Every structure is written in structure tokens, then in C-alpha cells.
Amino acid sequence: xxxxxxxxxxxxxxxxxxxxxxxxxxxxxxxxxxxxxxxxxxxxxxxxxxxxxxxxxxxxxxxxxxxxxxxxxxxxxxxxxxxxxxxxxxxxxxxxxxxxxxxxxxxxxxxxxxxxxxxxxxxxxxxxxxxxxxxxxxxxxxxxxxxxxxxxxxxxxxxxxxxxxxxxxxxxxxxxxxxxxxxxxxxxxxxxxxxxxxxxxxxxxxxxxxxxxxxxxxxxxxxxxxxxxxxxxxxxxxxxxxxxxxxxxxxxxxxxxxxxxxxxxxxxxxxxxxxxxxxxxxxxxxxxxxxxxxxxxxxxxxxxxxxxxxxxxxxxxxxxxxxxxxxxxxxxxxxxxxxxxxxxxxxxxxxxxxxxxxxxxxxxxxxxxxxxxxxxxxxxxxxxxxxxxxxxxxxxxxxxxxxxxxxxxxxxxxxxxxxxxxxxxxxxxxxxx
Numbered sequence: 001x002x003x004x005x006x007x008x009x010x011x012x013x014x015x016x017x018x019x020x021x022x023x024x025x026x027x028x029x030x031x032x033x034x035x036x037x038x039x040x041x042x043x044x045x046x047x048x049x050x051x052x053x054x055x056x057x058x059x060x061x062x063x064x065x066x067x068x069x070x071x072x073x074x075x076x077x078x079x080x081x082x083x084x085x086x087x088x089x090x091x092x093x094x095x096x097x098x099x100x101x102x103x104x105x106x107x108x109x110x111x112x113x114x115x116x117x118x119x120x121x122x123x124x125x126x127x128x129x130x131x132x133x134x135x136x137x138x139x140x141x142x143x144x145x146x147x148x149x150x151x152x153x154x155x156x157x158x159x160x161x162x163x164x165x166x167x168x169x170x171x172x173x174x175x176x177x178x179x180x181x182x183x184x185x186x187x188x189x190x191x192x193x194x195x196x197x198x199x200x201x202x203x204x205x206x207x208x209x210x211x212x213x214x215x216x217x218x219x220x221x222x223x224x225x226x227x228x229x230x231x232x233x234x235x236x237x238x239x240x241x242x243x244x245x246x247x248x249x250x251x252x253x254x255x256x257x258x259x260x261x262x263x264x265x266x267x268x269x270x271x272x273x274x275x276x277x278x279x280x281x282x283x284x285x286x287x288x289x290x291x292x293x294x295x296x297x298x299x300x301x302x303x304x305x306x307x308x309x310x311x312x313x314x315x316x317x318x319x320x321x322x323x324x325x326x327x328x329x330x331x332x333x334x335x336x337x338x339x340x341x342x343x344x345x346x347x348x349x350x351x352x353x354x355x356x357x358x359x360x361x362x363x364x365x366x367x368x369x370x371x372x373x374x375x376x377x378x379x380x381x382x383x384x385x386x387x388x389x390x391x392x393x394x395x396x397x398x399x400x401x402x403x404x405x406x407x408x409x410x411x412x413x414x415x416x417x418x419x420x421x422x423x424x425x426x427x428x429x430x431x432x433x
Contacts, residue, residue: 079335110394
């Protein structure tokens with residue numbers, strides 16, 4: 001049963017060892033399956049449900065540190081169901097909200113899951129995620145380069161897509177994997193350096209081949225943020241110099257790689273500069289992406305329950321392509337403000353955890369860099385139904401709960417030590433008044 005605690009629960013012992021191995025294996029396989037989403041429901045959907053059931057049967061604790069994030073996620077979902085009421089007999093809005101409910105459940109699960117044994121569990125999750133990035137990158141780059149597969153089904157308008165259904169999602173999925181390999185390079189965690197360098201190369205190549213402007217920007221900004229946080233919190237000047245040198249080397253290698261590809265293929269070079277422009281034709285004008293978003297604002301101000309799930313596209317002909325507009329349109333004021341609050345508070349707790357020296361600091365820095373760019377991407381694309389996005393929202397609050405536990409435990413230990421020093425136990429004879 002769940003119960004609220006303010007310090008870490010005692011680790012189970014005995015036969016629970018096999019249960020722990022089973023749960024670890026399920027977590028890794030689930031994370032590894034996250035890139036195979038060209039079919040619905042995806043393997044990840046079944047595996048995450050199985051992982052949640054096995055985790056629930058083993059018992060868990062509910063720390064107060066996750067409550068704000070969980071409450072906001074629940075309010076976001078509740079707002080959507082309130083907005084759904086007039087359209088309950090329409091299958092598409094019902095299916096949309098069913099998916100919303102499912103991913104919000106996974107988000108709450110990750111909050112609770114990472115709040116216990118946080119450092120080890122997050123590292124295990126990211127190792128599976130990084131491995132899935134390598135698999136997806138091989139498929140994406142190989143099909144884009146026409147080494148195998150059918151370009152008609154595995155690419156979209158000259159952009160790598162497989163094993164996803166959208167090049168933008170492929171590119172953004174690569175960002176946390178890229179951060180995982182970059183962080184290992186920055187911190188000198190090079191025990192398996194050939195795998196690290198190969199993973200970095202593959203993730204970067206798939207990110208490039210997606211030709212997604214948002215993903216390119218997310219990759220650049222997230223690596224910069226991770227490097228900056230790593231340098232600010234480095235233990236010594238020598239470590240800062242090593243981080244700076246590693247970042248400069250990685251930047252040089254990536255730049256040379258991109259320049260080499262652009263120099264050898266004129267068609268790729270032309271397409272690259274076309275995609276790299278700030279706006280595309282479908283962005284501009286009163287009926288373009290940004291024009292529709294602006295025209296929708298007065299309507300949303302007048303509608304506390306929003307337009308209803310999937311109703312924005314019936315009015316404007318396309319999706320909002322903005323997760324914040326979509327939150328108000330599909331989930332009403334309740335869900336819209338809850339989503340805004342979730343973004344703001346998640347980044348706030350991650351910034352604190354990234355700067356405070358705890359066992360979870362480095363994990364928090366990776367999550368902070370990934371979550372920041374995802375929430376920024378929400379301004380130009382709909383991220384709220386990305387399965388992997390909720391891993392990092394959940395990790396933000398799970399790590400916050402773990403940080404709070406550690407602080408309480410450390411302060412308690414420090415208080416006990418100070419009390420012992422100021423009131424030492426008498427030695428030798430006892431004196432009783």
C-alpha cells in the first residue's frame with residue numbers, strides 16, 4: 001500500500017532480490033522499446049503497463065516531494081475529460097483522451113518510481129534509452145542513406161523517420177540519448193568509451209538526418225545547458241578545463257562531420273539550408289501555423305472549457321502545433337494552467353537539484369537539459385503525447401523527492417553529530433545526582 005513518508009524506507013531484503021532483478025529487467029527492456037512506435041499500440045505501451053503492475057505489486061512509498069507534480073498532471077487530465085463531456089459520443093476525442101490518461105499515468109508512475117533508489121534506477125532507465133537511440137539511429141540513418149529498406153515507408157520527404165512515424169519525433173527522441181553520451185564524455189566516464197563514441201556518433205547522425213529544425217535547436221541548446229551546468233558544479237578547476245576541452249572537441253568533430261556531409265552532396269546541402277531557415281511556408285500568414293495560434297487566443301479566453309479534444313483542427317484545419325495552446329484548447333482553463341504550472345515548477349525543481357551537491361545532481365542536470373528543450377519545443381510542436389517526454393517530467397519530480405529525502409537525512413545526521421560533540425557521553429565512572 002502507498003503511504004506518505006518523509007525519509008527513505010528501509011530497503012527490502014531476502015527473496016525480494018529476485019523481484020528487484022525482474023523489475024530492473026522490465027525497466028531496461030521498456031526503455032529500450034521506446035523508439036519502436038511505428039505501430040499502435042506500440043511494444044512500449046504493453047511493456048510499461050507490465051512494469052507498472054509488477055512495481056505496484058511490490059509495494060511503494062509516496063513522498064510529499066512528488067505531490068505537486070502529480071497533482072498538476074491529474075488536473076491537466078481532468079480538465080481534458082471535462083472538456084470532452086459534449087463530445088463523449090465521438091470516437092476520436094475519446095481515443096485522444098484515453099491516450100492522455102494513459103501517458104499521464106506513466107508520468108505519475110515515473111515520479112513515484114524514481115523517488116526510490118533514484119540514482120541507480122535513473123541510470124538503468126537511461127542506459128536502455130540510450131541503447132534504443134542507437135538502434136533507432138541505425139535504422140533511421142541506414143534507410144535515409146538508402147542502404148536498406150523502402151524509402152517510401154521509412155522516410156518522409158527526404159527526412160529520416162523510421163522507426164517513428166514523424167521525423168520531428170525521431171529527432172527529439174535522440175536528444176536525451178545524445179545528452180547521455182555527451183555527459184559521459186564530459187565527466188570522463190569512459191569505461192566503455194568505444195560504445196560512448198559510437199552512440200554519440202549515431203545519435204548525432206540520426207538527429208541530423210531528421211532535418212527537424214526544432215530538434216536541431218533542442219540538441220544544440222540542451223548540450224550547451226548540460227555543459228554549462230557541469231562546469232558550474234565541477235569539483236575543481238582541472239575538471240572544468242577537462243569539461244571545456246571535451247565540449248570543444250565534440251563540437252569540432254560534429255561540425256566537421258556536418259561540413260563533410262554538406263560538401264559531398266549538393267542535394268543534401270540544398271535541403272539542409274532550406275530546412276534550417278527560421279520559418280517555412282506553412283508557418284507564415286494569417287492561416288499559417290503561427291497565424292492560427294494567434295487567432296485562437298481570443299476564442300480560448302472566452303471558453304473556460306476550451307474547444308474540446310481535437311476540436312482545434314476542425315476550426316483551423318490543422319493541429320495547434322503548440323502544446324500550451326493545445327492544453328487550453330483541449331483541456332480548458334483547468335488543464336491549460338495546470339500544464340503551464342507543470343512546466344514552470346518542473347524546471348524550477350530541476351534547477352535547484354542541478355545546482356545542489358547531492359548524489360542525484362548529475363542525473364538532475366541531464367533531466368534539466370532535456371526537459372528545458374522539450375518545454376521550449378512545446379511552443380512550436382505538440383509534445384504532450386510524446387511517450388518519452390513524460391519519462392523526464394516524471395524523473396524531475398522523482399529526483400526532487402529523492403533530493404528532499406537526502407537533505408533531511410543529511411541534516412538529521414549532522415544534528416546528531418553536533419549533539420554528540422557538544423554533549424559527549426561521560427567516560428569511566430557514572431555520576432548520578
